[in-house]
Amino acid sequence: DQQVKQNSPSLSVQEGRISILNCDYTNSMFDYFLWYKKYPAEGPTFLISISSIKDKNEDGRFTVFLNKSAKHLSLHIVPSQPGDSAVYFCAARGGATNKLIFGTGTLLAVQP
């Protein structure tokens, strides 16, 4: 059973507009959430994170929102740039072992 779900396999936006990537989770015990970005032929790279005690974290063009009651988080990229085109994975920390449980990823394409 997939505990972290990214229901949109792909997303296409115009350069300069907002990109919103969504992630849902089922386990209320998750206490930390992360977003990773992955380019082809490279490993995932860390983008931004949020603790479960917060509802928003911002870093430059990237903002992550957490809605614990809905078990939902989203990543906003404003403004979107062609270099943001990549696969985005959300991940949740599953307990004290630092284990990450990943979603299936969303392919973002930013059109010039």
Next chain:
Amino acid sequence: EAQVTQNPRYLITVTGKKLTVTCSQNMNHEYMSWYRQDPGLGLRQIYYSMNVEVTDKGDVPEGYKVSRKEKRNFPLILESPSPNQTSLYFCASSPYRTGFTYEQYFGPGTRLTVT
């Protein structure tokens, strides 16, 4: 440069021929982990290690072995590879301290094909 390296990057092998994928990090991280990425399934953890000589199973450990004899190295061993182990493999590392969460740093990946 701080990094996680994996070798080989690409490997084609045959069923049953033992192989090892190496992973090394130069950041003095305690925690290391192996993941496999498959279409529609995201990244799934195979094994992890919280320090030297401490390893444990992840979500999909069947058919794999690991060892952690040194802090910097965490090799993944497939004793008798099968076609269902054809996948993209990633090694990752991070600091580890109880009560803290650290982002994991990933290697570039190893594309394994078992025929």
